[in-house]
Amino acid sequence: MAAADILLLDDDDAVRLVVAQALRRARHNVRTATCLAELDRELRAKVPDALVTDVVLPDGDGIEHATRIAAEHPDLPIVVLSARNTLTTAVRANEAGAYDYLPKPFDLDRLIRTVAAALARRRGTAPAPSEDADASLPLIGRSPAMQEVYRVIARVVSNDLTVLISGESGTGKELVARAIHDLGGRRHAPFLAINMAAIPRELIEAELFGHERGAFTGAAQRTAGRFEQAAGGTLFLDEIGDMPRDAQTRLLRVLQSGEYTTVGGTRAIRANVRIVAATNRDLQGAVADGQFREDLFYRLNVVPVSLPALRERRGDIAELARHFLDRAAETGLPRKTLDDSAVAALEAHDWPGNVRELENLMRRLAALSRDDRITAAEIRSPSGHTEHRADGDARPSLDDAVAAMIDHLSRVEPRALEDGTLHERLVAAVERPMIEAMLRRHGGNQLRAARAIGLNRNTLRKRLDVLGIDPNPTGSAAV
Structure with a gap:
């Protein structure tokens, strides 16, 4: 294919550099813009053969802007890139007349193929955008598998x-x-x-x-x-x-x-x-x-x-679990949160009942958990049901739980694996459920709990204050 003039809009310097280099290696001429105002100036100077645009920009919404551009230049193929990897984003991009939508992070080879296909097949006039795109739709997940589902849905709604x-x-x-x-x-x-x-x-x-x-x-x-x-x-x-x-x-x-x-x-x-x-x-x-x-x-x-299956999209489990806890609170159940150990335990489970099983577990824990913060110990207790895995193990091993916690940190806070705080974070994640479990085991008796843990009583009291732990979880008098 002959070299094409590609206009790339992204306010992230690193993304803009990498994508521009990839497009140039594919022998395209690339112009760049960092905001919608720059994009408009480039369009006035020369209409490109294709536009590749981000969604969230310093001076506006890339998809809304793409709707206007599609109306003014109906033969201009538009490829939308977005870190807001939701069904609504995919649908809005489709309704705005975009040729395709690629969720970030994306494979550069796929981007090159998408741009080549867009150049080869000029689209017709874009449909008018819908006013009913609703970010509260119940489909949740940013995993690659769910992104593909969103892309198919976006293409069949019209x-x-x-x-x-x-x-x-x-x-x-x-x-x-x-x-x-x-x-x-x-x-x-x-x-x-x-x-x-x-x-x-x-x-x-x-x-x-x-x-x-x-x-x-x-x-x-x-x-x-x-x-x-x-x-x-x-x-x-x-x-x-x-x-x-x-x-x-x-x-x-x-x-x-x-x-x-x-x-x-x-x-x-x-x-x-x-x-x-x-x-x-x-x-x-x-x-x-x-x-x-x-x-x-x-x-x-x-x-x-x-x-x-949910086991094939483990990266979505934490987001789904928090969504179900929020929804439980909206129906009148106590509002609860998950600590890191709980997230690790959830991600280590194989979920034979899939999303329905996870939703039922979150509702049960919202109703039965004694504390506002749910721990791994509660998830594995009789009130939870992640004890039986599909592979027959009695429960996730400590090795599995730690590996899952590290994997979770690598996704939500990558710098935690590079800034020297990993040991501190993992110890803190384990310390809270350990102290809470020993207090429950000893009926709130701090002296016995401290001895079992290997701390003196004053040190335990300081840790209770630092971690914000209720020293009397069972309702019995602390001794």
């Missing part, structure tokens, strides 16, 4: 393509379906969810398509089915892999023709719904076994979305 969401139980498949509905053009119409595994086999067609009076014994009046109830909106078919074969045939016919009839009816009704289906089964394996229709699978699998 159309009615059928989506098939796959993933283990508890990964949040219905949340993805709701996000697709809430961000799309059908958001003002109903969103109806139906669990195909929970409906008796003989009632599934009447449940989906409705029935006429007298269609079967007990049908005393006409009843609208889910297709009719969700008219104009989204119908979410959960556990689609458990749908009986005869009902699969009827659903396939509707997807092919766009029409259905009620049970006992003769008049064709136009189906005006978007279909989003979900499964925790291997549908391709079910097709091979003859349990699921191959033609229906391909009708549903137009846009596949694969949700990662």
